Amino acid sequence: MNPVDRLNGWARRLPVWAVYLICALPAPYLFYLGLTGGLGVEPIEALEHEYGEIALQFLIAGLCITPLRRRLGVNLMRFRRAIGLLAFFYLTLHLLVWLVLDVQILSQIWADILKRPYITVGMAGFLMLVPLALTSNNWSVRKLGPRWRQLHKLVYAAALLGGLHFVMLRKGFQLEPLIYLAVIAVLLLMRLDWRAIPRLNRA
Amino acid sequence: MAHRWTNDMTRADATPERMFLNRRQIIAGLAAGTMLGGLPGNARAQDALEPNSWEEITSYNNYYEFGTGKDDPARYADQLTTEPWSVTIDGLVDRPGEYAFQDIMSEMTIEERIYRFRCVEAWSMVVPWNGFELADLLDMAGVQDGARYVAFETLLRPSEMPGVARSVLDWPYVEGLRLDEARHPLTLMATGIYGRPIPNQNGAPLRLVVPWKYGFKSIKSIVRITLTEDEPPTSWNKANPREYGFYSNVNPDVDHPRWSQATEREIGGGLFSKRKPTLMFNGYEDEVAALYEGMDLSVNF
Numbered sequence: 001m002n003p004v005d006r007l008n009g010w011a012r013r014l015p016v017w018a019v020y021l022i023c024a025l026p027a028p029y030l031f032y033l034g035l036t037g038g039l040g041v042e043p044i045e046a047l048e049h050e051y052g053e054i055a056l057q058f059l060i061a062g063l064c065i066t067p068l069r070r071r072l073g074v075n076l077m078r079f080r081r082a083i084g085l086l087a088f089f090y091l092t093l094h095l096l097v098w099l100v101l102d103v104q105i106l107s108q109i110w111a112d113i114l115k116r117p118y119i120t121v122g123m124a125g126f127l128m129l130v131p132l133a134l135t136s137n138n139w140s141v142r143k144l145g146p147r148w149r150q151l152h153k154l155v156y157a158a159a160l161l162g163g164l165h166f167v168m169l170r171k172g173f174q175l176e177p178l179i180y181l182a183v184i185a186v187l188l189l190m191r192l193d194w195r196a197i198p199r200l201n202r203a
Numbered sequence: 204m205a206h207r208w209t210n211d212m213t214r215a216d217a218t219p220e221r222m223f224l225n226r227r228q229i230i231a232g233l234a235a236g237t238m239l240g241g242l243p244g245n246a247r248a249q250d251a252l253e254p255n256s257w258e259e260i261t262s263y264n265n266y267y268e269f270g271t272g273k274d275d276p277a278r279y280a281d282q283l284t285t286e287p288w289s290v291t292i293d294g295l296v297d298r299p300g301e302y303a304f305q306d307i308m309s310e311m312t313i314e315e316r317i318y319r320f321r322c323v324e325a326w327s328m329v330v331p332w333n334g335f336e337l338a339d340l341l342d343m344a345g346v347q348d349g350a351r352y353v354a355f356e357t358l359l360r361p362s363e364m365p366g367v368a369r370s371v372l373d374w375p376y377v378e379g380l381r382l383d384e385a386r387h388p389l390t391l392m393a394t395g396i397y398g399r400p401i402p403n404q405n406g407a408p409l410r411l412v413v414p415w416k417y418g419f420k421s422i423k424s425i426v427r428i429t430l431t432e433d434e435p436p437t438s439w440n441k442a443n444p445r446e447y448g449f450y451s452n453v454n455p456d457v458d459h460p461r462w463s464q465a466t467e468r469e470i471g472g473g474l475f476s477k478r479k480p481t482l483m484f485n486g487y488e489d490e491v492a493a494l495y496e497g498m499d500l501s502v503n504f
Contacts, residue, residue, distance in 0.1 A: 031474075034474045035473075035474055040262060040263060040273065040274060041258070041259040041262055041263045041470050041471055042263055042273065042326060042468070042470055043473060043474045044468065044474060044476070045326075047474070101474060101475065103478075104477065104478055105466070105478070108463060108465070108466075111463070112462070112463065115458075116461050116462060117461070118461055168461070169461070170271075171271075171324070172267065172271070172371040172372055172442055172443075173369075173370060173371055173372075173442075174271055174369075174371055175369060
């Protein structure tokens with residue numbers, strides 16, 4: 001049995017609810033660490049960054065599913081909705097920490113959204129994902145038909161904005177956020193060009 | 204020249220570590236006590252300064268030579284060799300040369316200064332520094348008439364500084380002050396915290412502390428001080444002149460282009476700590492506002 005088949009076999013046996021459960025666990029655990037000093041002496045900033053970074057990682061994981069299937073034959077399609085919703089879950093937590101624990105002042109929140117480009121960019125990315133989260137259910141897929149696929153292409157723009165948001169908020173020239181943005185860009189470029197590139201698994 | 208500025212807190216409030224456990228009670232006692240009526244307004248404000256813990260001060264640092272994470276300096280700075288250490292003082296001085304750290308220390312009067320510390324990233328701490336006035340060190344070298352600025356340089360030693368492998372900034376880190384800022388009684392060369400030698404992650408063995416400016420002006424692990432006629436280049440200004448000016452005075456009315464400077468979060472308040480308003484010149488307006496008379500601080504930010 002080749003590794004791809006073995007991986008697909010495992011994926012078929014792993015229940016989707018287990019993915020939701022395991023992947024959601026870091027959220028309360030990080031909050032607990034923040035409460036008990038495990039995130040250092042500035043837990044608000046640390047928690048905000050942890051949630052934000054995990055959200056980006058799930059967005060990236062979601063973007064990997066189609067290329068993995070098309071290019072390597074690894075089929076993780078049944079987890080795609082869970083991964084997308086988990087990305088939205090962590091993004092919502094990231095936003096809530098920013099609103100409730102970090103900025104705290106309502107007038108300043110509005111001022112920040114309008115005045116600070118990295119917040120405007122991040123907020124735009126979040127808003128784009130709201131309709132996607134709301135339509136991540138079987139009923140919406142049936143109801144919207146082909147428009148569902150069109151709508152969910154918004155995730156491409158949202159992921160780019162998320163990566164950009166990360167690059168913009170760091171001081172100085174830092175590598176980590178640029179790596180995130182580059183990975184997102186590559187995953188999107190793979191989609192643009194895939195018809196032109198000969199398939200690896202044609203044989 | 205030493206002792207030109209005094210804390211309004213008593214030494215008992217900061218130095219002995221045993222005391223720190225009781226600090227909250229001491230502060231409460233002071234506030235409730237008879238001292239209150241006798242102090243001028245500013246002194247009463249200083250009374251409210253409750254220094255952060257040793258743990259907070261030494262575990263949450265920006266020292267990009269050791270990495271950009273807040274915990275990187277505490278993790279990696281122990282690699283730094285600080286003995287022997289010398290500071291080259293040159294430029295427009297009467298006695299240029301390489302001054303050994305021990306020789307400097309034997310000439311200087313070490314005082315304790317409990318200062319607010321406000322980072323440009325909108326967080327703050329209160330640090331009980333030990334050190335001497337920069338003015339005393341400048342006098343040791345003898346400042347010549349034409350000098351108008353003081354330039355500072357941090358050690359650059361790639362073998363002990365993992366962060367400099369990446370060009371986050373143009374190394375070595377450099378900073379500068381106008382001569383009158385440098386000679387101001389508040390401007391300190393810190394060599395200790397809580398009566399102990401300053402830890403590497405906080406800028407051992409000696410660093411600048413300019414409490415009315417954003418923290419990045421307070422350059423760490425200094426190896427060179429140069430008296431110049433012209434305004435010297437400064438690292439963050441070189442990296443992004445739109446965001447970081449030469450002066451970088453704490454100013455709640457002039458926002459960083461990417462975030463507000465109107466409020467700050469005190470380190471140590473936990474997950475539910477409230478933001479508090481940032482004070483003009485970080486609360487040292489009475490002492491330093493005269494330095495900037497007639498200047499438009501939104502232009503000279």
